[in-house]
Amino acid sequence: MHAVISVSQLQQQFNDPKRVIIDCRHDLSDPQAGRNAYLTSHIKGAQFLHLDEDLAGVLTGKNGRHPLPDPALLAKKLGALGIDAQSHVVAYDASGGPFAARLWFLLRWLGFERCQVLDGGWAAWLQAEGALASGPATVSVQTEFLVQLQPDYMVTADAVLANLSTPQFTVIDARSAERFAGRGETLDPVGGHIPGAKNRFFMLNLDQGYFKSSEQLHQEWRDLMGEIPSTEWVQQCGSGVTACHNLLAMEVAGFKGGRLYAGSWSEWCSDTSRPMVLSSELA
Incomplete structure (x- = not known):
């Protein structure tokens, strides 16, 4: 699976029931901006994961500003979003891809490789007039995400x-x-x-x-x-x-x-x- 996916490719497989889109938008200077932007408008069906709350661990003052999250806790959150071994995850942000890439790499660290980053991110989706929604998205089926740590x-x-x-x-x-x-x-x-x-x-x-x-x-x-x-x-x-x-x-x-x-x-x-x-x- 190629590491990035184009808007047109995502649109072609948009109705795949195993596809899970994750909104990773974030602003380092305003930690709530990403969630607020998601609630206002996001790719239809997308779920949201927060850099500080979901994709990073507990700060100790000696382990950096975004330490690794606890693998078991992250796996529980991923399972709650319906992500399992058969899922196809597409991550996006509005900053050129670094926050989406963080999720992409964390998933690989957990032993999951069916993840791609949306090339061009949020801006590309808007330019293509892709389907949008607002408010939190529902999860049809929660599942178990099994960790095979790398x-x-x-x-x-x-x-x-x-x-x-x-x-x-x-x-x-x-x-x-x-x-x-x-x-x-x-x-x-x-x-x-x-x-x-x-x-x-x-x-x-x-x-x-x-x-x-x-x-x-x-x-x-x-x-x-x-x-x-x-x-x-x-x-x-x-x-x-x-x-x-x-x-x-x-x-x-x-x-x-x-x-x-x-x-x-x-x-x-x-x-x-x-x-x-x-x-x-x-x-």
Whole structure:
């Protein structure tokens, strides 16, 4: 199954009873904006999952701004939305795909691969005059979502720390070049990046709101990474969300084996004993 799906493809299979559409719209500066937008208008039949409440876990102050959710709790929520092993999940947002990609990757982490991200998201659906609805959608049948956790899809802060002295993989930071350089940091208390990390701003995966072709993405990623095998690519960002967009782009480009450092910079910089390349060193 291809990692992204076009509006026209979704419209063709719109009446498939096993298709479950998930609205993942979110605004980091206004956490309730996504739910409010969903209740006002959404793709007909779509359910809603909240980044902070559903697609992230409990904050401790040391595990980043969007730690991984508890797998069993997320599985219970997915089952309540009618998602089981035979379902086909389509996720969308209104921000170019990072929040939808977060769900896409979490599902893969749980052992479920029948998920796609809607290319162009909410704007593309509106432009195509796709079917809309308002208010909460009903769930016809609740089911059980069985977890087959894939721990190898993730790396921990300890693994990233160990990698600094004994390199086994390359870290790729999905934040903007400005934030990577430690300039204009507004979300985390420290500006900078993990030593040795490369930078690939997630928005570079898009062209006018749509994913670039697989061929173009393949070439751009190869230009960045050279001959480093994709199994040695670890994606991170500020909190483990936009990094999922890079993982999705890898999939579109035909690169397999990418992993996520979910805690990302917000977890890394919470411990001042960890090595950091700070903005002052980049001046």
